[in-house]
Amino acid sequence: MSRPFRYVGRSLERVEDPQLLRGRCRYLDDVRLPGMMHVAFVRSVYGHARLLRVDADATQDLPGVALVVTGADLGDAPELVTGSSRPEAGQWSRPLLARDRVRYVGEPLAAVVASSRYTAEDACELVEVDYDPLPAVVDAERALEPESVLLHEQHGSNDFAHIAFESGDVEGAFDSAAHVFTKRFHFGRTHAAPLEGRGGIADWSDELVVWSSTQMPFLVRSMLAGLYGLPETRVRVLVPTVGGGFGLKVHLYVEEAVLPFLSRLAGAPVKWAEDRYEHLAASGHSKEVICELELATAEEGRFLAMRGRLVGDGGAHQGHPWTSLIDPLCAAAMLPGIYDLDAVRYEVHAAATNKCPTTAYRGVGWTSGHAVREALIDDAARELGIDPLELRLRNCLPDGEPVVSATGCRYDGGSYAASIRRARELVGYDELRERQRRLREEGRYLGVGFSPFVEQGGWAAEIAADQGFAGSGYLDAVSVAVEPDGSVTLATGLQSNGQGHETTLAQLAADGLGVRPGNVRVVQGDTATTAYSTGSWGSRTAIVAGGAVLRATDDLRQKLLRIAAHELEASEADLQIEDGVISVSGSPDRALSVADVAAAAYSGRAPSDVDPALTATRSYDPPATYSNACIACVVEVDVETGCVGVERLVAVEDCGRVINPLLVDGQVSGAVAQGVGAVLYEGLPYADGGQFLAGSLGEFLYPTAPELPDVEVEHLETPSPVTEGGFKGMGEGGLIGAPAAVVNAVADALAPFGVRIDRTPLRPCDVLALIDAARAPAAS
Amino acid sequence: MPVRVLLDGRERSGQAEPRLLLSDFLRHELGSTAVHVACEQGGCGACAVLLDGRLTLSCLVLAVQADGGAIDTADGMTTNGELHPIQQAFRAKHGLQCGFCTPGMLLAARTLLDTNPQPTDEEIREHLSGNVCRCTGYTGIVAAVREAARLVAEERR
Numbered sequence: 001m002s003r004p005f006r007y008v009g010r011s012l013e014r015v016e017d018p019q020l021l022r023g024r025c026r027y028l029d030d031v032r033l034p035g036m037m038h039v040a041f042v043r044s045v046y047g048h049a050r051l052l053r054v055d056a057d058a059t060q061d062l063p064g065v066a067l068v069v070t071g072a073d074l075g076d077a078p079e080l081v082t083g084s085s086r087p088e089a090g091q092w093s094r095p096l097l098a099r100d101r102v103r104y105v106g107e108p109l110a111a112v113v114a115s116s117r118y119t120a121e122d123a124c125e126l127v128e129v130d131y132d133p134l135p136a137v138v139d140a141e142r143a144l145e146p147e148s149v150l151l152h153e154q155h156g157s158n159d160f161a162h163i164a165f166e167s168g169d170v171e172g173a174f175d176s177a178a179h180v181f182t183k184r185f186h187f188g189r190t191h192a193a194p195l196e197g198r199g200g201i202a203d204w205s206d207e208l209v210v211w212s213s214t215q216m217p218f219l220v221r222s223m224l225a226g227l228y229g230l231p232e233t234r235v236r237v238l239v240p241t242v243g244g245g246f247g248l249k250v251h252l253y254v255e256e257a258v259l260p261f262l263s264r265l266a267g268a269p270v271k272w273a274e275d276r277y278e279h280l281a282a283s284g285h286s287k288e289v290i291c292e293l294e295l296a297t298a299e300e301g302r303f304l305a306m307r308g309r310l311v312g313d314g315g316a317h318q319g320h321p322w323t324s325l326i327d328p329l330c331a332a333a334m335l336p337g338i339y340d341l342d343a344v345r346y347e348v349h350a351a352a353t354n355k356c357p358t359t360a361y362r363g364v365g366w367t368s369g370h371a372v373r374e375a376l377i378d379d380a381a382r383e384l385g386i387d388p389l390e391l392r393l394r395n396c397l398p399d400g401e402p403v404v405s406a407t408g409c410r411y412d413g414g415s416y417a418a419s420i421r422r423a424r425e426l427v428g429y430d431e432l433r434e435r436q437r438r439l440r441e442e443g444r445y446l447g448v449g450f451s452p453f454v455e456q457g458g459w460a461a462e463i464a465a466d467q468g469f470a471g472s473g474y475l476d477a478v479s480v481a482v483e484p485d486g487s488v489t490l491a492t493g494l495q496s497n498g499q500g501h502e503t504t505l506a507q508l509a510a511d512g513l514g515v516r517p518g519n520v521r522v523v524q525g526d527t528a529t530t531a532y533s534t535g536s537w538g539s540r541t542a543i544v545a546g547g548a549v550l551r552a553t554d555d556l557r558q559k560l561l562r563i564a565a566h567e568l569e570a571s572e573a574d575l576q577i578e579d580g581v582i583s584v585s586g587s588p589d590r591a592l593s594v595a596d597v598a599a600a601a602y603s604g605r606a607p608s609d610v611d612p613a614l615t616a617t618r619s620y621d622p623p624a625t626y627s628n629a630c631i632a633c634v635v636e637v638d639v640e641t642g643c644v645g646v647e648r649l650v651a652v653e654d655c656g657r658v659i660n661p662l663l664v665d666g667q668v669s670g671a672v673a674q675g676v677g678a679v680l681y682e683g684l685p686y687a688d689g690g691q692f693l694a695g696s697l698g699e700f701l702y703p704t705a706p707e708l709p710d711v712e713v714e715h716l717e718t719p720s721p722v723t724e725g726g727f728k729g730m731g732e733g734g735l736i737g738a739p740a741a742v743v744n745a746v747a748d749a750l751a752p753f754g755v756r757i758d759r760t761p762l763r764p765c766d767v768l769a770l771i772d773a774a775r776a777p778a779a780s
Numbered sequence: 781m782p783v784r785v786l787l788d789g790r791e792r793s794g795q796a797e798p799r800l801l802l803s804d805f806l807r808h809e810l811g812s813t814a815v816h817v818a819c820e821q822g823g824c825g826a827c828a829v830l831l832d833g834r835l836t837l838s839c840l841v842l843a844v845q846a847d848g849g850a851i852d853t854a855d856g857m858t859t860n861g862e863l864h865p866i867q868q869a870f871r872a873k874h875g876l877q878c879g880f881c882t883p884g885m886l887l888a889a890r891t892l893l894d895t896n897p898q899p900t901d902e903e904i905r906e907h908l909s910g911n912v913c914r915c916t917g918y919t920g921i922v923a924a925v926r927e928a929a930r931l932v933a934e935e936r937r
Contacts, residue, residue: 013871020879021867023814023854027880030813118799195818195826195880195914243816243880244914276819498878498915666874666920673917697823697912705905705918734917 006578007507007517008725011662014503015522016496025241028199028213029273036201037066039262039272040120041255042110042127043282044102047138047354047690048149049131051100054110058126064115065123066266069258071099071109077261078227080254082318085464085471089161089323089350092152096258102131103151103316104356105692106282108255113266117273136690140290140313140351151316151352160314160324160350163468165332167406168343173305177296181383183376186759187368187739189288189313189684191700192361194497196243197279202259203269207234212256215245216535218493221527223252223321228260239525245497246674247360248284250537252320280700281692284359285684288313289328289368293335293376301384303395305343306335306406310369312350312358319359324350325468326360331369333407333467338416338452338628339395341406354690360537362671363736366455367678374451374740375757378747388744389424389450393417396452400718409466411454412723414628415716419652420452422714423630426650432634440752445637446647447749451741452630457655457729459538463624475619476544477531480509480552482560482614484602486580486595488515490549491523493533494541499667499731501536504659505545508725512553513560514577515594531617539627539729542659547620547724555616564597566607625720627655627728631672633741637749639771642764644680644746648709649738654716655730656723661715668734669711675738677703679746683761750774783847787812788856796843802836803827805843806851814853814883818912825911828884829853835891837910854883857890865931866890866924875924877915885911889925893932899925 019025042054056068074097083091098109110127114120137143137151143158151158174180201211208230212220217237225235242249255272263270274283290311296304310332314324325348332346381388396416397403403411427448436446456463464472478492490509494501506520513520523530533544557577564582565572574585583591598614606612634648651668658664681701685693694700711734719726739760746767747757755774759766784793787810794809801820806812806829818826820839827838830852857864866889869875876882885908892899892907899907904925905918913921 014874016879017871017876018863020876020882021854021863021870021886022858023812023816023883025879026813027816029817030807032808118797193914195824195878195912196816197818242878243818244878246914276821276823500877662874666877666916669917669919670877670915671917673919674914697819697821702824702912702914704910704912705908705922706902708905708918710901710919710922711917 005511007510008659011660012503012507012517014500015506016500016502027196027241027243028211031201031211031240033201033203033269036269036271037113037115037266038117038120039259039270040112040117040124041108042124042129044098044105044107044109046102046131046133047105047136048134049102050134051098051102051109052132053130055128056110058128059112059123062119062123062126064119066113068123068127069097069111069262069265071095071097080257080320082320082323084323084325085469086161086163086325088163089325092160092318094254094317096254096261104354105690106278106356107316111258111262113262113270136354138353138355138686138688138690140311140353143351143353144311144349151354158352160318160352163329163348166345167408168305170305170307170343170345173343174296177304178299179297181295181376181380183372183379184292184758185372185375186290187287187371188760189285190361190678190682191280191285191684192246192248193702194244194246194248197274197276198249198253198256198283199273200256200259201269201271202263204260204263207236208260209236209238210260211238211240213242213249214239215249215495215497215537217495217525217527218532219534220252224260227257237527239495242495242497246362247364247537249497250535251284251359253283276697277695281695282356284319285315285356286358286361287327287365287368288358289331289365291331291368291372293372295376295380297380301386301391301394303339303341305341308332308335308346310346310348313353313355314350315353315355315357317357319357322360324358327358327365327368329365329468331365333409334366334369335373336405336407337370337373338397338454340397344406355686362674363732366736367739370453370736371740371743375743375747378744379756382751389420392420392452402721410624411626412624412720413718414454414626415654415718416452416628418716419628419630419654420450422652423450423632423650426652426712426714427632427634427648445639445749447635447637447745447747449633449741449744449748450630451737451744453737454626454628455539455729455733455736457539457625457627458543458622458723459540460544460621466624474534474621476533476548477617477619478545478548478552479531479615479617480549480556482556482594482598484598486593486598488513488520489523490520491530492545493527493530493535494545495524495536497536500663501541504542504663505549507659508546508549509553512550513557515580519580539731542727543622543625543723543729544620546727547622548618550724551618551620552616555618556614559610559614560594560597562610563600563606564592567592567597567600620724623722625723625728627730627733629653629733629737631737631741633745635745635749637746637767642767644762644767646676646707646709649711651711651713651734652716653713653730653733654718656717656719656728657726658715658717659727664730665713667731668713671732671734672711672738673703673708674735676708676742679739679742679760679762681763683763781844783843785846786850788853798842798844800843801839802841802843802846803838806838812853814855816880816883818880825884825888826881828887828911830887835888854886857886865935866893866928869928869931870924873924873927874920875916881911881913885913885921889928892925893929897933898929
C-alpha cells in the first residue's frame with residue numbers, strides 16, 4: 001500500500017519526555033497500594049546443592065514479618081512448564097521456589113513477605129538453610145559429556161535441545177574447496193542489565209491485578225491466567241513506565257510468577273522490586289555460545305559453504321517462555337549473514353549448566369553467531385592476503401532484490417554492499433591503514449574492524465519459521481478511536497520500554513488518518529483497556545504497529561470520509577484529509593474538521609448506511625523482513641596494559657522507511673554501546689564450583705561516557721517491498737553487529753603479534769592473555 | 781526519628797530509622813519519584829540529588845545525615861512547569877530513552893555547567909562518568925549537554 005507520509009520520517013521530539021525529564025513518571029517501585037507488603041527472597045549461595053532443610057522459625061519473633069514461604073510450602077502450587085514449537089526442546093518444568101535442589105547461585109528457595117523491604121531482608125538473614133553441596137558444571141561443553149553431573153536427572157541429559165540442519169551439498173562443497181578456514185569462538189555471557197531491574201506487584205483478592213515491569217503485558221496475563229487456572233478476564237496486568245528492557249523483560253520469571261500466590265496467602269498486595277545483586281546474579285544472562293565454524297572457499301576466496309556446531313550455555317533452567325534455543329538456534333539460522341553460500345550445515349545444542357538461566361537480550365543469538373562468522377572472515381582474509389572488505393564485497397548478496405539465504409531466510413532486499421562501501425568511506429579506510437602503518441612503527445597498535453549484517457525484524461510467524469521456530473504464531477492488534485471532539489486514542493498491548501512508542505505510533509496514526517500527531521494519544525500498559533498484542537521485542541513494534549495502525553486508520557478514514565461526504569453533499573472520491581481538515585479537492589472553502597465529522601457521528605447524524613462507531617481494531621502479522629547495516633569500529637590497543645580505547649564507532653544503517661530518524665539514531669547508538677560493553681567491559685564469570693563472581697557494579701562494568709566516542713549513524717533507505725509502509729525492524733541491530741566490529745578491530749590491531757581472537761569479553765586481562773598466548777609458541 | 785529537609789524548596793519532614801538510606805527516605809517517606817534507585821552501591825548515579833548544592837548519591841547517605849539539609853532533584857529544575865534549558869536540550873537531542881538515569885544525569889549536567897559553562901566533549905564525558913545510561917550510548921546525552929551549554933549561555937546574554 002503506498003501512501004503519502006507527512007509526519008512519518010520526521011525527527012519529532014518525544015511526547016513522553018517532559019514527564020520523564022521532571023522525574024514525574026511512575027516506574028514499578030513508585031507504585032504504592034494501600035496495605036501493600038514487600039517481598040524478599042532467600043537465594044541459594046551454592047551453584048549446585050541438595051536442600052536438606054529450610055527453617056524459618058527464627059523469623060517468627062521479628063516484628064513486621066507476615067509470612068515465609070519455602071519450596072515445600074508451595075504444596076500443589078503450579079510450576080512453570082517451558083517448551084517450544086521445536087519438539088526437540090521437550091517440556092521442562094520448574095517449581096516457583098526451589099524444592100529439594102538448587103542449581104545456580106541466586107536461585108530463590110524461600111520468599112519472605114513483610115511490612116518493608118528492609119524487614120523482609122532482615123528475615124531472609126534469619127532463615128536457616130542446610131545444603132548438601134553437589135559438583136557443579138559451569139562449562140556448556142563439559143555439561144554435555146556423558147560423565148557430567150546431571151542438573152535435571154529426570155531428563156537423563158543436560159541437553160535442553162539438540163537440533164540438526166542441512167541445506168545444499170555441504171560435503172561436496174568442502175571436498176572441492178581450495179581452502180577451509182576454521183574457528184572456535186566462545187562468545188561470553190552478557191547481561192541486558194536495564195537500569196531499572198525486574199519487579200512486580202500482585203494484588204489477588206477478587207480478581208488478580210498485577211503490575212509488572214514488562215515488555216509484554218498480554219503474555220504476562222496469559223501466562224499467569226494459565227498458571228493459576230483463571231479466566232483471562234479475571235487477570236489484569238498494568239505496566240507502569242518501564243526503565244529499560246532490552247529483552248530481559250520478555251520473560252515470566254519465577255519471582256514474578258510466585259507473587260500472586262504470596263498475595264493470596266498474605267491477604268494483601270505484595271511488591272517485589274529486585275536489587276542489583278538479584279538482577280546481576282539471578283535474573284537472566286544471555287548470548288553465551290561456544291561455536292565451531294568452518295568456511296569452505298574457492299581459490300579466489302569465493303565462499304562455498306559453512307559448517308557450524310553451536311553449543312549454547314543455557315544456565316540452570318530454560319528461560320520462560322522462549323526456551324534456551326533463542327541463543328544457539330538463532331545464531332545458527334543466521335550463519336550465512338549477508339553472504340551468498342551454496343550450502344550450510346549446523347548442529348545446535350543448548351546445555352544446562354549451574355549458572356543463571358539464559359534469557360533474551362537484544363539480538364539474542366544473532367550477536368554470537370554473527371561475531372564468530374565475521375571474525376572467521378577476517379582470519380580468512382589475513383590468510384588469503386585479501387583485504388577484509390574486498391573479501392566481503394566479493395561474497396555478499398546483491399543489493400536491492402529479495403533473496404533467500406542458504407538457511408532459508410527470506411531477505412526482502414537491502415543495501416549490503418552499499419553499506420560496506422559507505423562505512424569504508426566514513427572511516428577514511430585508506431588513510432586509516434596508512435596511519436596504522438605509521439603508528440605500528442612507533443609501537444602503537446591501531447585496528448579497524450567491520451561488521452556488515454542483516455537483522456531480522458518484526459518477529460511474527462513467517463520470520464519465526466525462518467529462524468528455526470516454525471509453528472509459532474502471534475497476534476498483535478491496535479485499537480484506534482476518534483473521540484467526540486476529533487482527538488484520537490490509540491490503544492495497544494505493544495509496550496514501550498524507552499523506545500518512544502507514544503511518539504512513533506502517534507506519527508503513524510497521524511499519517512494514517514490525516515490528523516496532527518499532537519491530536520493522537522497512545523495508551524499502553526493495561527490489558528483491561530488495550531488491544532491484544534504479544535508485546536514489544538524482536539525489533540517488531542515499528543513493523544507490527546506500522547501495519548496494524550495503518551489498517552485501523554484506513555478503516556476510520558473511510559468512515560470519516562463517508563460521513564463528511566454526507567455532511568458536505570460531496571462525493572467521497574473528491575475529499576481529502578490533511579491535518580485534521582476534510583475538504584473537497586479544488587474547493588478549500590467546502591471543508592469540515594475531523595472534530596465536526598466526529599460530532600456528527602456521535603450525535604446521530606451519520607448516514608444510515610454507516611455504522612457511526614468511530615473505532616477500529618486491526619492486527620498485522622507481517623511477512624519476513626530484514627534490515628541491514630555495516631558497523632565499523634576503530635580502536636587503539638595498549639599492549640602493555642591490555643586496555644582497548646575505542647576511537648570511532650560508525651554505523652551505516654538501512655531499516656527501510658524510517659518513522660523517526662532521531663529515535664532510530666538513538667536506538668542504534670544505544671545498541672552499539674551495549675555491543676562495546678559486552679566485548680570490552682562486561683563479564684559474568686563463574687568459578688569452577690559455580691560461584692558467581694560479578695554480583696555488584698564493582699565487577700560488572702557498564703561502559704560509561706568516557707569509554708565511548710559519539711556513535712556516528714548514517715542512513716540508507718531500502719523500503720521493504722513486503723511490509724505495510726515499507727518499515728523494517730532495527731531495535732536490535734547495533735548489538736548484533738557491534739561486537740564483531742570491536743572483535744575485528746582488536747584482532748586487526750594485534751595482527752602483528754599473530755593474535756587470533758577466540759572469545760569475548762576482551763577485558764585488559766583477556767587481551768594480555770591473548771598476546772602472551774600468541775607469543776608463547778615462538779618462545780618455546 | 782524525625783528528619784526535616786528542604787526538598788526542591790519546600791519544607792518536608794518524615795520519620796527515618798537510623799539505617800534508612802536517604803534515597804529510600806526521599807522515595808518512600810516523602811514520595812519523590814525524581815530519585816531513582818538502580819544499584820544501591822554508588823555505582824550508577826541514578827539516585828543522584830543535590831544535597832546543599834553538592835552532587836550526592838542518595839543511596840550512600842543515611843537520611844539522618846541529611847537532616848536540616850536542602851535537597852534538589854530534577855523535578856525542582858522546572859520553573860512554573862517550564863523545562864529548564866538543560867531539560868529542553870535533553871529533549872531536543874534525544875538525550876533520554878527510558879528516563880531512569882535521566883534525573884541523575886540532569887543534575888550531573890547542571891553541576892558541570894555551573895562550574896564550567898563551556899565544557900569540551902571530553903570534559904562532558906568525564907564529568908558524567910558516575911552516571912550510567914544503558915539506553916542511549918551517551919551520544920544523545922553529550923549532544924544535549926553541548927546544546928544546553930549553548931542555551932544557558934544564550935540565556936545569560
